[in-house]
Amino acid sequence: MxxxxxxxxxxxxxxxxxxxxxxxxxxxxxxxxxxxxxxxxxxxxxxxxxxxxxxxxxxxxxxxxxxxxxxxxxxxxxxxxxxxxxxxxxxxxxxxxxxxxxxxxxxxxxxxxxxxxxxxxxxxxxxxxxxxxxxxxxxxxxxxxxxxxxxxxxxxxxxxxxVYKSNLEINMMKQSAELASNAHVLAMQASYSGINEFELQAVIEGYFISKGSQWSYPSIVGGGDNGTILHYTQNNCLIEDGDLVLVDAGCEIEGYASDITRTWPVNGKFTEPQKEIYDLVLNAQEATIAACQIGNSWESMHEAASDVIARGLIDLGILNCSFEEAIGKNRDGEFRKFFMHGAGHFLGLDVHDVGGGRGTDPGPELQAGMVLTVEPGLYFGSWRSDVTFPQKYSKIAVRIEDDILITKTGPVVLTKNCPKTLEEIENIVGN
Ligand SMILES: [Mn+2]
CATH class of the missing domain: 3.40.350.10 (Creatinase/prolidase N-terminal domain)
Incomplete structure (x- = not known):
């Protein structure tokens, strides 16, 4: 009752x-x-x-x-x-x-x-x-x-x-983040070459249900090219040896959402090109989390993410243009071909929570008690007819998403128990 x-x-x-x-x-x-x-x-x-x-x-x-x-x-x-x-x-x-x-x-x-x-x-x-x-x-x-x-x-x-979460709400969101972190770890452990996307979805959502929770949005489990579809939810393909799988899944407790994305090689070993893209996205994500400080503009998160991404795409030879062209006058430059969504969104009773910062809304200044996601990504679909990039990056999609609480002493990562370094992930996948 x-x-x-x-x-x-x-x-x-x-x-x-x-x-x-x-x-x-x-x-x-x-x-x-x-x-x-x-x-x-x-x-x-x-x-x-x-x-x-x-x-x-x-x-x-x-x-x-x-x-x-x-x-x-x-x-x-x-x-x-x-x-x-x-x-x-x-x-x-x-x-x-x-x-x-x-x-x-x-x-x-x-x-x-x-x-x-x-x-x-x-x-x-x-x-x-x-x-x-x-x-x-x-x-x-x-x-x-x-x-x-x-x-x-x-x-x-x-x-x-x-937008401003009370201590009770923050505690609830910590629990939600903890459950979602555990679910991602279980899915990493369950992974092997040839597993179906829906099997990983079942590991994650089965865990949510076993804890009296449920998903806060339909889980995205995309292997290889499917990871390049931002709102992919069919989750019904085999994930082949050598492919990455992108998993965007979170749960809710008493209505309070968590929202985590992790990307890992289904066989447990990143290839060199996968490592290059993964490290670039991780660097962008860490720079964005560091920008989650009281008094910073909402836009400063997107600036932090896009600066790192644009520079990295040039360094990897994916973009052959100046940094100014890569960034663009209104942060709408060449980098948007491969990082086409925002750096994050508010999180709370709604997974894309109220408070602004979505679409054309400029969003508020960051303040203590706000909870938001930080989730840069890069996507190199082999099917993309509108862009060119080195073949070795084909089928690579990487997004890394954590839930962040803004506090007086800096950003607190509520999803910190979900592994995300290359080494952590390689150690846990399939084990
Ligand atoms: Mn999200």
């Missing part, structure tokens, strides 16, 4: 902080993520809404969280699936409104059956709404019908809060 991830005080603190930033004449509404049908009466696994989990710890299906300021206090309410023996026989036990109020950080709990009439009543006392739209058409329609009310998306306020 469901339980809270943290003590009630953690959520009350978050609610107080959040509500202090809301106008007092507003009604806050955060619906649950909709459930998705796979076929007929079979649903995709349900994932709770991260904002709802953040504010109330509620992670069961279908709830709607509301808050409003009444008589000098913010009141948090949760609309949940009511007790119903017939439904519970089929779908599982429900917590019910009484237990919800006594054990969860909420003031009132109501049946979802009463949602619309209750919300209509709440709306009479409010002048505006803070609503996360496109989650519940029922709620969206009600608000759209209420023509006199203005609607604001509260997520940017919440995102700013979620």
């Amino acid at each position: 469901a339980k809270l991830a943290f003590p009630i005080s953690e959520y009350i603190q978050r609610q107080r902080n959040f509500y202090s930033k809301l106008p007092k004449d507003t009604l806050l509404i955060i619906p649950a993520n909709p459930s998705a049908i796979r076929s007929n009466d079979v649903h995709y696994p349900y994932r709770a809404n991260s904002y709802q989990m953040y504010l109330s710890g509620w992670n069961s299906e279908g709830a709607v969280l509301t808050a409003q300021y009444i008589d000098g206090n913010w009141m948090t309410s949760l609309f949940i699936q009511p007790k119903d023996v017939t439904m519970e026989i089929w779908e599982g036990r429900r917590i019910g409104t009484e237990r919800a109020v006594s054990e969860w950080p909420i003031d009132e709990a109501y049946s979802l059956n009463d949602l619309i009439p209750k919300l209509e009543g709440f709306l009479e006392d409010c002048k505006q709404v803070h609503l996360i739209q496109n989650l519940s058409s029922e709620v969206d329609n009600l608000i759209n019908r209420t023509l006199t009310i203005s609607t604001t998306d509260p997520s940017s306020i919440l995102d700013e809060m979620r």
Whole structure:
């Protein structure tokens, strides 16, 4: 049966902080993520809404969280699936409104059956709404019908809060990082020439499940050329002798994600060209981690990574141009042909967490309590018709990704127990 991830005080603190930033004449509404049908009466696994989990710890299906300021206090309410023996026989036990109020950080709990009439009543006392739209058409329609009310998306306020992890959250993320590190070690040990990608996926995800966890995103296990596909998830090919395998896999605990990528030779021995690329990516990753300092810009991580990568690609004879051309005016130079993604992203209740720094978003200045990934990579697909490079690097894909906590005393690598030097990896693969 469901339980809270943290003590009630953690959520009350978050609610107080959040509500202090809301106008007092507003009604806050955060619906649950909709459930998705796979076929007929079979649903995709349900994932709770991260904002709802953040504010109330509620992670069961279908709830709607509301808050409003009444008589000098913010009141948090949760609309949940009511007790119903017939439904519970089929779908599982429900917590019910009484237990919800006594054990969860909420003031009132109501049946979802009463949602619309209750919300209509709440709306009479409010002048505006803070609503996360496109989650519940029922709620969206009600608000759209209420023509006199203005609607604001509260997520940017919440995102700013979620970027800074509390000590309890950091502890949870350490556990998540630890499990994912162990899973990668097990997959390295299980590797041999001719193993199928899905066998390594099974080692990793089987371990997650055995620890009461699950993946935080579909695992990527790509041997040889498959490692050059950034979002490869088919994971159904044999990994041949002499090939590298790129594994990007992480888990979640109480919703908190880890995200690790490691690359290793499936037969346990790097070739010289593989070593050259691996060392270059590792140097870039270490330079990027070193740049994870309080006060640095988000962009400084990408600058650190791309400086090392661009210089290295010239030194290896992969790029035949000046350093300026390799880097480009806006960090969009020749190096992007082989390192085409960002240097990292925020990590938390979402694997690509809120807080900015993705796509064209410039991202915030780095501050203590932020958790992010650092994951430079280089990809030389034999199938690439748009680029040329020395043949010896063909089929090589290397990405190295760790989870980093920013602190006053510098970056802390939460995934430090996952081996990543050439020597460590050669010693562990197949052993
Ligand atoms: Mn990542």
